[in-house]
Amino acid sequence: MAPLKAILFDMDDTLIDWSQGDGSFHQLELERFQSVCDYLVGLGYTPPSPAWLVEQLPQRAERAWKIAHETLISPHLPQLIMDMLFEAGIPNTALDVPTFIEYYGWDAAPGVMPFRDVPPALDIFVQHGIQLGIVTNAYQTAPMRQRELKTQSLWHYFQHCLITAADVGRLKPHPSIFQAALSALNVQPHETVFVGDNLVADVLGSQRMGMKAVWRKVAHHHYSQATQESILPDATITDFTQLFPHLDAWFPAWR
DSSP: OOOOOEEEEOOBTTTEEGGGOOSOHHHHHHHHHHHHHHHHHHTTOOOOOHHHHHHHHHHHHHHHHHHHHHHOBOOOHHHHHHHHHHHTTOOTTSOOHHHHHHHHOOOOOTTOEEOTTHHHHHHHHHHTTOEEEEEEOOSSOHHHHHHHHHHTTOGGGSTTOEEEHHHHSBOTTSHHHHHHHHHHHTOOGGGEEEEESOIIIIIIHHHHHTOEEEEEOOTTOOOOHHHHHHOOOSEEESSGGGHHHHHHHHOTTOO
């Protein structure tokens, strides 16, 4: 029987509980765009107002995500915003992605924290030599999500594998984003378990790769009966402590 070498996790609503946000996203976006615009003004450009950018971004993002869900080609938030600036008259030489990320200052939203069961479980996995990784459909780049993980005291678990759709260019369930994580940790699918809250992206996608797939069922997500009947996870949990018996059954020697 193959050993358990790695556990991969989705990030949002698997590790991080977004249901507890305090609703300040609009103000945060104004502040982020103000910082970017101040930088551009310092270079001698006349950027659009932060308020205009905040107004435009949701519309642009919605269109980009609609196409993405049909093609599995991931949107890329920095590039999306830089394209908006270009249309508003800012030359595409004014900003590169690393500089944009620096001034945009993406970080954890107030009130958005790890689920309480996450850090204790991750500690146990680390103690038993299991490699950990994140595979997220985020359209933010890995350096942006890394800032969140540092704020939420989770980064030290995932320093060797943080894979975002923005960086890979493909969304789960596309196999390339899973393969990027397997390659980063140098493990095979049959040595790996995937845990995520999305039946299609996480469960179906990882099962197609040959991994054991665990569905983290969260209260504020709703799936049709047809979806739940057609996609059968290898295990369903509502708390990370429920994962241990399944690992014991699949990989008896893991601890």
